[in-house]
Amino acid sequence: MVTTPLHKDADLRRADSLAREIFSDIANKWALLIIDVLGKRTLRFSELRNEVEGVSHKMLTQNLRTLERDGLVHRKVYPTVPPRVEYTLTEPGLGLLAAIDAICGWTQQHYSYIQSARARFDA
Amino acid sequence: MVTTPLHKDADLRRADSLAREIFSDIANKWALLIIDVLGKRTLRFSELRNEVEGVSHKMLTQNLRTLERDGLVHRKVYPTVPPRVEYTLTEPGLGLLAAIDAICGWTQQHYSYIQSARARFDA
DNA sequence: CTGAATCCTGAACGATACTG
DNA sequence: CAGTATCGTTCAGGATTCAG
Numbered sequence: 212m213v214t215t216p217l218h219k220d221a222d223l224r225r226a227d228s229l230a231r232e233i234f235s236d237i238a239n240k241w242a243l244l245i246i247d248v249l250g251k252r253t254l255r256f257s258e259l260r261n262e263v264e265g266v267s268h269k270m271l272t273q274n275l276r277t278l279e280r281d282g283l284v285h286r287k288v289y290p291t292v293p294p295r296v297e298y299t300l301t302e303p304g305l306g307l308l309a310a311i312d313a314i315c316g317w318t319q320q321h322y323s324y325i326q327s328a329r330a331r332f333d334a
Numbered sequence: 335m336v337t338t339p340l341h342k343d344a345d346l347r348r349a350d351s352l353a354r355e356i357f358s359d360i361a362n363k364w365a366l367l368i369i370d371v372l373g374k375r376t377l378r379f380s381e382l383r384n385e386v387e388g389v390s391h392k393m394l395t396q397n398l399r400t401l402e403r404d405g406l407v408h409r410k411v412y413p414t415v416p417p418r419v420e421y422t423l424t425e426p427g428l429g430l431l432a433a434i435d436a437i438c439g440w441t442q443q444h445y446s447y448i449q450s451a452r453a454r455f456d457a
Numbered sequence: 458c459t460g461a462a463t464c465c466t467g468a469a470c471g472a473t474a475c476t477g
Numbered sequence: 478c479a480g481t482a483t484c485g486t487t488c489a490g491g492a493t494t495c496a497g
Contacts, residue, residue, distance in 0.1 A: 471487095
């Protein structure tokens, strides 16, 4: 496995296709938001749809599949009728959550800075 | 978990349009990669093009403009001929870099985990 | 309720050509 | 070298429908 020295041999930028693929899976709006909300608690599909505002049925399903495939999210199906499916972050998923929260936190903190930076730029 | 008062009034998920816009600006593949490479050193446009493998001329320009507008990247033009333009991370940009590096580091560390998770899923 | 499949539109993107 | 503009294509993603 590739160890941490980030910008060494297996650099993400010059990446082999797999690394790039993984990165693309998580470096997108919906995936990040989904992980963020699942970080708070386990959620059902329909709950996720409400929590992640603006996500479509299709995009939610699609991203959940990807995240499940990558082992970041666990999908538990209750064989009831109607079906009940719960999504939870896996252990590795929790690790990623920390990093994502850092980004979210940063965004919050620099909210007004960005606002004025834009005003300056647009002028 | 959540460090800053993230999930309070201005929650990213229920966000007003500006917050969502900002988040979209940075939560995408190219923006993250650009910030990542600029975190190492100041780079010229053509150098960036080489460092960020696979990015097109157009996408690079586009993302740089956005990042500049949001005040994450500083653009310095040398009025020479031929023109020389250098891109640097701003102070706030450096803050975001830390968060991004966390994600990159996480990806590296879980590289093989994801690989096997996928193998399991696909079976 | 969850999820898969289909269709269709608009946005993203790459290629190319042109300017300073 | 850096940047803009245009064009054509591809593809993401929304709406809808059907199934378990």
